Amino acid sequence: MEGRLMAAVEEGIPAALALERGLAPAAAGVLHEDEARWRSERPSYYIQTGSAFENPYGVPWRELARLIVEQPSAMVAQTVFGKLVPDDGAVFSFELLQGLFRGWSGGPISSTVWIDTEVQEEAAATREFLKSQGRAPVDRFCAGADLARKKDATVIFVLDLLGVPERPARVVYYRRVERCPWPTIYAEIGLAAYLFSCEVLVDSTGAGDVVCEELDNRTYCPAHHVTNEVPNGCVDHEGTPRECRPADYQPIPVGRFQFSESTKSKLITNLAQVLGEGFDPGQPEKEYGLIRAPRIIRLQEQLPIYRWADRKLETDEVMGLSLAAWAGLRDMVGPASIGSSFG
Amino acid sequence: MGLIEDLQRGRHDPPFFSHRFCKRKLHDGQCEWMEKANATVNVLATGNRFGKTSVVTVGHAHSNIYKIGGEHRYADRDGVIDMEAMAALEYNTAHAAPSNELAKIVWQDFNRMRRASPDLDVWVEQMPRTEPYNITFIHDACWRIRTVGDDASSLDGRSNYLISVDEAGWLVKLEEMMDNVLLLRVADVRGRIWLVGTMKPGEVSKGFYKYAIRAAAGMGQDLAIEHVTTGKALARRKYPVDPSIYRYCAEHGIELDQLLDAVGAKVSVGWKAA
Numbered sequence: 379m380e381g382r383l384m385a386a387v388e389e390g391i392p393a394a395l396a397l398e399r400g401l402a403p404a405a406a407g408v409l410h411e412d413e414a415r416w417r418s419e420r421p422s423y424y425i426q427t428g429s430a431f432e433n434p435y436g437v438p439w440r441e442l443a444r445l446i447v448e449q450p451s452a453m454v455a456q457t458v459f460g461k462l463v464p465d466d467g468a469v470f471s472f473e474l475l476q477g478l479f480r481g482w483s484g485g486p487i488s489s490t491v492w493i494d495t496e497v498q499e500e501a502a503a504t505r506e507f508l509k510s511q512g513r514a515p516v517d518r519f520c521a522g523a524d525l526a527r528k529k530d531a532t533v534i535f536v537l538d539l540l541g542v543p544e545r546p547a548r549v550v551y552y553r554r555v556e557r558c559p560w561p562t563i564y565a566e567i568g569l570a571a572y573l574f575s576c577e578v579l580v581d582s583t584g585a586g587d588v589v590c591e592e593l594d595n596r597t598y599c600p601a602h603h604v605t606n607e608v609p610n611g612c613v614d615h616e617g618t619p620r621e622c623r624p625a626d627y628q629p630i631p632v633g634r635f636q637f638s639e640s641t642k643s644k645l646i647t648n649l650a651q652v653l654g655e656g657f658d659p660g661q662p663e664k665e666y667g668l669i670r671a672p673r674i675i676r677l678q679e680q681l682p683i684y685r686w687a688d689r690k691l692e693t694d695e696v697m698g699l700s701l702a703a704w705a706g707l708r709d710m711v712g713p714a715s716i717g718s719s720f721g
Numbered sequence: 722m723g724l725i726e727d728l729q730r731g732r733h734d735p736p737f738f739s740h741r742f743c744k745r746k747l748h749d750g751q752c753e754w755m756e757k758a759n760a761t762v763n764v765l766a767t768g769n770r771f772g773k774t775s776v777v778t779v780g781h782a783h784s785n786i787y788k789i790g791g792e793h794r795y796a797d798r799d800g801v802i803d804m805e806a807m808a809a810l811e812y813n814t815a816h817a818a819p820s821n822e823l824a825k826i827v828w829q830d831f832n833r834m835r836r837a838s839p840d841l842d843v844w845v846e847q848m849p850r851t852e853p854y855n856i857t858f859i860h861d862a863c864w865r866i867r868t869v870g871d872d873a874s875s876l877d878g879r880s881n882y883l884i885s886v887d888e889a890g891w892l893v894k895l896e897e898m899m900d901n902v903l904l905l906r907v908a909d910v911r912g913r914i915w916l917v918g919t920m921k922p923g924e925v926s927k928g929f930y931k932y933a934i935r936a937a938a939g940m941g942q943d944l945a946i947e948h949v950t951t952g953k954a955l956a957r958r959k960y961p962v963d964p965s966i967y968r969y970c971a972e973h974g975i976e977l978d979q980l981l982d983a984v985g986a987k988v989s990v991g992w993k994a995a
Contacts, residue, residue: 421759421760424760425933426750426765426766428771429973430769432750435772437769437770446977456919457769462930463920678938679930679935
């Protein structure tokens with residue numbers, strides 16, 4: 379019975395029709411016809427916000443007014459209006475976030491990979507042209523990769539520096555890789571370097587140094603999305619060479635960033651400065667910031683609550699973006715005009 | 722309308738159910754929550770004294786009495802309920818909070834409700850005052866009230882059609898609890914999770930904040946839940962209140978200057994009006 383239902387589902391037969399044919403729906407987890415009648419497929423999320431003013435049986439408005447006048451605005455925002463209020467320990471203010479995502483008209487990015495296909499195609503065309511001319515790639519792109527430790531993820535960001543500083547750099551590639559073996563991570567770094575013909579700045583602390591050495595001694599095969607130790611080529615599981623041209627293998631240019639207390643501080647401070655570059659409190663509508671990004675949910679989650687004591691925080695995307703900003707933008711910023719590097 | 726008609730209406734009209742059987746009139750925000758919070762993960766992130774705990778009590782009462790989410794197991798295609806099947810359906814909900822004091826608020830709230838409403842009281846089989854708090858209904862529904870502890874293990878073991886977590890803004894390990902326990906406890910019965918609370922400053926609410934962001938993204942919305950003190954430069958106001966508060970009031974249709982005038986708010990010495 380289950381096999382027949384699975385076959386029916388694979389053929390695209392609707393669940394209701396499958397029921398009419400006497401196939402039990404429960405086995406394959408297909409929504410029972412009756413259940414469907416009572417309830418459409420449950421959405422994943424719902425959110426609602428609200429303020430104390432909405433409850434006519436709650437705090438008298440006179441008391442709310444007293445709170446508004448007498449209490450600090452941050453406390454009022456939180457206790458009366460339910461706003462998230464980051465305290466002084468947060469490194470990145472919400473103004474910096476607003477600048478980062480300004481101009482993004484698409485929806486939020488919840489997936490683990492995102493690419494600006496137009497820019498990637500431009501980069502591919504440029505790569506092929508320069509290759510045909512025997513010329514080296516131009517430094518239009520920069521990339522940063524924060525490597526996974528025991529429990530977190532490897533995150534790669536690529537920035538398009540075209541027009542900087544007159545126009546902001548743009549995130550054109552984002553990739554998050556979780557709980558994967560190192561060869562997979564090598565391949566993902568190789569892919570980013572290949573697609574955008576750029577060097578990838580990698581965290582070279584501890585195991586990262588070993589990773590960098592491996593990448594120095596490997597080439598990336600775009601046909602099979604793997605890296606191979608030089609001078610080896612792609613082989614299948616039986617050791618038979620696969621059909622790809624060694625001439626197409628790409629070196630993986632890697633830069634090293636050694637994390638320490640002071641270098642990490644500089645890295646994060648640089649990102650905050652880059653995000654706030656040009657901010658004018660008197661003209662908040664004026665464009666500011668040297669990076670624009672799509673609304674990647676994990677960035678939205680991590681940046682507002684990031685603090686210097688970050689051991690217990692999820693910081694993969696923050697570090698990945700920081701490394702990319704360090705690779706391409708660290709000479710572009712002046713004195714900080716917003717936020718505090720002291721938290 | 723008769724009792725049977727009221728019961729029938731109450732299933733699909735939770736605000737009516739609340740008013741008729743719980744003797745509690747929900748405000749608009751609570752009505753909206755009862756009608757729309759039917760996703761797998763539902764986040765209610767509001768200011769204090771919104772009525773979050775109150776609406777959770779009504780939600781559990783409604784879920785248990787009507788065995789919401791289990792209709793396909795006891796009703797036919799025409800909506801006719803098989804009472805024997807409904808009574809036989811094992812139905813569980815759970816409410817949790819960071820501490821016992823917070824968790825038992827809903828027990829106390831429901832106890833007040835049922836004392837005030839005989840039509841609600843008739844559904845309750847027993848609700849002993851001893852811990853752990855359980856409220857058992859006459860048709861084999863059970864509402865458990867627990868503390869979440871460090872890891873929400875107190876909620877493990879049973880499938881639940883509704884799990885609510887109060888004061889979720891205080892739970893530092895909320896994400897772990899969701900991944901390890903709560904999402905699994907509702908998965909097989911396609912139940913709902915209600916995360917209710919107020920955001921706290923710092924990293925305490927990071928899990929709650931993350932779910933708020935994901936929920937907004939899941940609904941295709943941008944969630945402006947941050948407090949921003951800078952913004953469009955405004956003319957100096959009559960009262961020494963940050964322009965952002967004026968903006969939040971405007972979002973709720975409140976003219977703050979008028980409100981403060983009406984309540985006779987005092988202006989600090991040295992503050993010069995516009």
